[in-house]
Amino acid sequence: xxxxxxxxxxxxxxxxxxxxxxxxxxxxxxxxxxxxxxxxxxxxxxxxxxxxxxxxxxxxxxxxxxxxxxxxxxxxxxxxxxxx
Numbered sequence: 456x457x458x459x460x461x462x463x464x465x466x467x468x469x470x471x472x473x474x475x476x477x478x479x480x481x482x483x484x485x486x487x488x489x490x491x492x493x494x495x496x497x498x499x500x501x502x503x504x505x506x507x508x509x510x511x512x513x514x515x516x517x518x519x520x521x522x523x524x525x526x527x528x529x530x531x532x533x534x535x536x537x538x539x
Contacts, residue, residue: 466526471513479506484523 466472472480482492489507493500511517514525 466528470525472510476506476510476513479503480510480522480526483507483510483519484526 466477470477478496479492482495487495489500489503492498493503496503511522514522516522516525
C-alpha cells in the first residue's frame with residue numbers, strides 16, 4: 456500500500472467524503488476533467504457530476520479550484536511549523 460492512499464483516506468475522513476468521492480477528488484486535484492474521470496473509473500459522466508456536486512457540498516465550496524484548495528495539503532503549513 457502507498458502512503459498516498461493513506462493520506463487520501465485521512466483527508467476523506469476529515470472532509471466526510473466516501474472512498475469513491477475521495478478517489479474522484481484526487482483525480483480532480485490531478486487536473487482531470489469530469490469526462491476523463493468518467494472514462495478512467497468506467498462511470499457515466501453524469502455520475503461523476505453528481506459525485507462532484509456532493510463533494511462541493513461536503514467541502515463547503517462552489518468550484519473546482521476551491522475544492523482543490525481544501526483537499527490539497529497547504530505547503531505553507533509545513534513551512535510555518537519549521538519557522539517556529
